[in-house]
Amino acid sequence: MSELQVEAAVPPAEDAEVTARWQRLGIPGLADVHTHFLPPRMLRRVWAHFDETGPLIGRAWPITYRWSEADRVAHLRALGVRHFTALPYAHRPGMAVDLTEWALEFADRTPECAPSATFFPEPGVLDYVRSALDRRAAVFKVHVQVGGFDLRDEVLDAVWGVLAEVGVPVVIHAGSGPVPRAGLTGPEPLAGVLRRHPTLTAVVAHMGAPEYEGFIELAERYPRVHLDTTMVFTDFFEETAPFPRALLPRLADLQDRVVLGSDFPNLPYPYVHQLEALERLEMGDDWLRDVLWHNGFRLIGASAVR
Template structure:
């Protein structure tokens, strides 16, 4: 649990000092805790492969990327609880056919055993997608994950028409990695998403990583479409700013759509401590009301987090 202890500079990951430093942030804002919309929990065999890929600095990573919170599943869950995270996701994503439905089953079981986890599901362009997405929605999925870069597919694939139609009707949000960072894919960038929203303008999309590095293009979509939001995952941190700095002249616009900004961390797959993800937003100096929305209130309203 959180306490009021003052965190030392650069607290060690998994330490009580680190938990205290995170809790201090939301306590000073008068919040009941944090909501982190962008966290990863996966079957162990999949997570091990993801971590191995990051360790190898594979082409989709593009640079050295140590995993700060590499630990067993129970320890990772307990760490989020110690941070005062009231709700989080188990973002799973397939990279090939005949994988998504299995991941959805695992994620449903994980959510059933971890009440703070938003029941998460995913999809891939395949004949069975419409059917298992329908099943996921009926079973209470609260958020979908779509990873254009890793999946290496177009969101405009006709095999996804039935998926997008159901999502538009159900209004279950989709956290979508569609920007070209950290390395571009064949179908990343803003143009496919513009075309998708032209066809389904009510889609509830949460653009991951603020759309890195096509920040301005995805910001414009969030300004234009009522159900398009942005998550802050890794954005504004020293790690991201080194390669893809957010344009300072656009921060006023980010403040103006403050109710569409959701905090995400990419925990546990981040190359720095969790407190830095919070500090990166605080130092933008966009005001306490903006921070309260980003860290908690916007996601609480979207996902109906009340307990």
């Protein structure tokens, strides 16, 4: 198996603007709930997938930050990202325990990273989720599209119940972008979980693109559902999954539950572009303060004290 191939860390010149953007708002920095740090063997496969994704989704997806782990952490620190995540995700049985172990160890040596974990519908899932919580896991990630499973799988019902009870957030890629999974992606599977566990702290990755309205409706109905901004409103997403401007007033009303997400390091553009995309919505500085800092800090910031 080949080693992870990385490039020299040459930050995009545009990223020099990041600090000034959050300093202007008078916030301590950024709290990014959707970043990825993965074991080298898994990251190699993820990057290979993005390299090959052109034929799948019809466009290239270059990785801007194909750097070593140390360089990626250093760059987030330099940008003022005070809190971030690792967000491993299991896509088949037998992976989740090892991925969670790696992510928790990564958080132990990276104080800004919220201890992250994952799970998959399989025998023993409740036991290892409880074990991760005992080890102070502060955020979980599941990826329906990659994993190809139903959030309503009965083996996960007790897991959702435990996570709802303890209030630990779960970042869920449930939208159908970039490639749908019939019957598995879209708002309805998550709606089924929330009907049974209405207090679950669910963070909808990419705001559920392209089914934005359906996921906004879930956030309006359930007070602990959040929407992360990952790639939404950027030029890259607007070309293929544009956010309907008629929904912006409803997004403004959800000011306390929209959270910054970026997908760093797997970005086809500089990190600052996510901030630019949010600013040009002209939702106001108070909205930006909550999205860029307060809401994310509330979800993952407390885990930094350990």
